Amino acid sequence: MSIEVKNLSYIYNEGFPGESLALDDVSFAALDGELVGIIGHTGSGKSTLLQQLNGLLRPKSGTIIVGDTNITDSKTSMLSVRRTIGLVFQYPEYQLFEETVAKDVAYGPGNLGLEQEEIDARVREAIEMVGLDYDEVKNKSPFELSGGQKRRVAIAGVIAMKPQVLILDEPTAGLNPKAHDDILQMVETIHQKEGNIVILVSHNMDDIAAMADRVLVMDHGKLIMNGSPQEVFARREELASIGLAVPAATEILGRLKDAGLNVEADCLTLDEAADRIAAALK
Amino acid sequence: MIRDITLGQYYPGSSWIHRLDPRTKIIATLVFIVAIFVVPDFIGFAISFVVLALIIGISKVPLKFILRGLKPVFFIILLTFILNMFMIPGETLVKLGFLTITRQGLHTAVFMGLRLIFLILGASMLTLTTKPINLTDGIESLLSPFKKVGLPAHDLAMMMTIALRFIPTLLEETDKIMKAQQARGADFETGNILRRAMALIPILVPLFISAFRIAQDLAMAMESRCYGGNMARTRMNAMKMGSNDIMGFVLMALYLGITIAERIFM
Numbered sequence: 001m002s003i004e005v006k007n008l009s010y011i012y013n014e015g016f017p018g019e020s021l022a023l024d025d026v027s028f029a030a031l032d033g034e035l036v037g038i039i040g041h042t043g044s045g046k047s048t049l050l051q052q053l054n055g056l057l058r059p060k061s062g063t064i065i066v067g068d069t070n071i072t073d074s075k076t077s078m079l080s081v082r083r084t085i086g087l088v089f090q091y092p093e094y095q096l097f098e099e100t101v102a103k104d105v106a107y108g109p110g111n112l113g114l115e116q117e118e119i120d121a122r123v124r125e126a127i128e129m130v131g132l133d134y135d136e137v138k139n140k141s142p143f144e145l146s147g148g149q150k151r152r153v154a155i156a157g158v159i160a161m162k163p164q165v166l167i168l169d170e171p172t173a174g175l176n177p178k179a180h181d182d183i184l185q186m187v188e189t190i191h192q193k194e195g196n197i198v199i200l201v202s203h204n205m206d207d208i209a210a211m212a213d214r215v216l217v218m219d220h221g222k223l224i225m226n227g228s229p230q231e232v233f234a235r236r237e238e239l240a241s242i243g244l245a246v247p248a249a250t251e252i253l254g255r256l257k258d259a260g261l262n263v264e265a266d267c268l269t270l271d272e273a274a275d276r277i278a279a280a281l282k
Numbered sequence: 283m284i285r286d287i288t289l290g291q292y293y294p295g296s297s298w299i300h301r302l303d304p305r306t307k308i309i310a311t312l313v314f315i316v317a318i319f320v321v322p323d324f325i326g327f328a329i330s331f332v333v334l335a336l337i338i339g340i341s342k343v344p345l346k347f348i349l350r351g352l353k354p355v356f357f358i359i360l361l362t363f364i365l366n367m368f369m370i371p372g373e374t375l376v377k378l379g380f381l382t383i384t385r386q387g388l389h390t391a392v393f394m395g396l397r398l399i400f401l402i403l404g405a406s407m408l409t410l411t412t413k414p415i416n417l418t419d420g421i422e423s424l425l426s427p428f429k430k431v432g433l434p435a436h437d438l439a440m441m442m443t444i445a446l447r448f449i450p451t452l453l454e455e456t457d458k459i460m461k462a463q464q465a466r467g468a469d470f471e472t473g474n475i476l477r478r479a480m481a482l483i484p485i486l487v488p489l490f491i492s493a494f495r496i497a498q499d500l501a502m503a504m505e506s507r508c509y510g511g512n513m514a515r516t517r518m519n520a521m522k523m524g525s526n527d528i529m530g531f532v533l534m535a536l537y538l539g540i541t542i543a544e545r546i547f548m
Contacts, residue, residue, distance in 0.1 A: 089461070092462065095466075111466060
C-alpha cells in the first residue's frame with residue numbers, strides 16, 4: 001500500500017468573495033509503512049490536504065492514488081476510501097456521541113457493515129491499543145472521562161476501522177505534557193503493530209523529528225520541502241523565513257555554528273547534539 | 283453545502299446602501315414588506331421589481347450570491363405554489379384526475395409565489411448590506427421607546443447579536459462534526475427518512491454539547507468582564523442619520539405611496 005498524490009489543487013469559495021487557493025499543485029508519495037510528518041503554519045493548507053486524502057473534499061484538479069484505487073475518481077465508493085484511510089481530526093473528542101465508550105468506538109466498524117462479532121473484537125482491540133482498560137471503560141459514558149482519555153477513545157473509534165493509512169491532525173493539541181507524550185507513544189505503538197502508513201500533522205518540531213521517516217513542509221498551499229527530517233531541518237534559515245522552527249537540538253547547534261563553533265548542525269536529538277558539542281570542544 | 287446558506291449573511295461592501303444608517307434600512311425593509319402586502323396586481327409587482335432591482339443594483343451584491351439565499355426556502359415557495367394552484371375553486375383550466383387547475387388558482391399561485399420571493403429577497407437585502415452588529419444596534423435603538431413599558435430592548439438586542447454572531451460558528455462546527463463522522467463511514471445521503479433521521483444523531487449530540495460549551499464559555503467571559511445589561515451603556519460608534527437616510531426615507535415613502543394609490547384607484 002502506498003499513496004501517490006499528483007498535482008493536487010484546491011480552491012475554497014470559488015467564484016465568491018473570500019476565494020482562496022488552499023492547495024497549489026501539491027505532489028508527493030508515501031511508501032508502505034512510512035510515518036510521514038507534515039508541518040506548516042496555520043492556513044498553509046495542511047488540513048485541506050488531509051481532507052482530500054480522505055475524500056471529504058474533492059480536488060479542483062490532480063489525482064490521489066491509494067494502493068491501486070484512484071480516490072479522486074467520482075466512481076470510487078467513498079465507503080471503501082474510508083475503510084482504507086482513517087482520519088482523526090483535531091480535537092476528535094468533540095465527535096463522541098454515544099452512551100457508552102464501547103458503542104462509540106463501534107460506530108465506525110458498524111458503518112463498514114461488519115459482523116457483530118468482528119465489531120466486538122475490533123472494539124476491544126482498539127480500546128486496548130490506545131492504552132485504556134476495556135473492561136473498565138466499556139460501559140462508561142465517554143463524557144465522564146478525562147480530556148486525554150476522551151481523545152484516546154476518539155482515536156480508538158478510527159483505528160477500530162483498521163485503516164491502512166492513518167492520518168492524525170495535531171493529535172496532541174491542547175493536552176498536558178504527560179498526555180501529550182502518552183498519545184505520541186500510542187501513535188508509535190499503533191504504527192508498529194499495524195504496519196500502516198501514518199501521516200501526522202504537528203506544530204511540535206521535536207515530535208516530528210523524533211517520529212517521522214519523512215517530513216513535508218507546507219506554505220501558502222504549496223509543498224515546499226519533502227525529505228528526511230535531517231534534510232528538512234538542516235534548512236533552518238529557510239524554515240525560519242516562513243515562520244517555522246526546527247527541533248531544539250538543531251537550533252542550539254545551528255546557533256553554536258553561527259557563533260563560530262566547528263560543528264555540523266544536522267542532528268535532531270539532544271543526545272546527538274551533546275555528543276557533537278563534546279567532540280567539537282575536544 | 284451547509285455553507286451555501288446566505289440567509290442572514292453579510293456581503294461586505296461600501297455601496298450607498300451599505301452606508302445607510304441601519305435604522306433607515308430596517309424601516310425601509312418594513313415599508314417594503316408592507317408595500318408587498320398592499321400590492322394588488324401584477325403591475326404593482328412590476329413597480330416593486332423595479333425598486334428591488336434598483337436596490338440590488340446600487341448595493342453591488344452579486345445576483346448569484348443573493349439567489350443562493352433562495353435555495354433553502356425554494357421548497358416552501360414550491361409547496362405554496364402547488365397548494366394554491368390546486369386548492370382554489372373557480373373556472374377550470376386543466377383537469378388531471380381528481381386535481382383541477384383553475385384560472386383563479388393559477389393566478390393566486392403565481393401571485394403568492396411572487397409575494398414570497400419578493401419578501402425573502404427584500405428581507406435578505408437588509409442582512410446582506412448590514413453588519414449583524416449594526417443591525418442589532420439599529421433594532422435596539424428602534425425598540426428603546428418601548429423600554430418605558432417594560433420591554434427589555436437591550437437584552438433582546440444582545441440575544442440577537444449573540445445568535446447572529448454564532449450562526450457561522452455553529453455552521454462551521456456542524457461542518458466539522460459532519461466531516462469527522464463521515465470519516466468514520468457515516469452516510470447521510472442514502473436510505474429512507476427514518477434511516478436518515480437516525481444518521482443525524484451522531485451530528486446533533488456533539489453539536490448540542492458544543493453549543494452548551496460555547497454558551498458557558500461566553501457567559502463566563504462576559505461575567506468576568508462585569509457585563510450588565512441595564513447599565514446606561516454608551517457606544518463607541520454612535521449611529522447618526524444623514525442626508526442619505528432622508529433620501530432613503532423619501533424614496534421608500536414614494537414607493538409605498540404609489541403602491542397604495544395603485545390599490546385604491548386601479
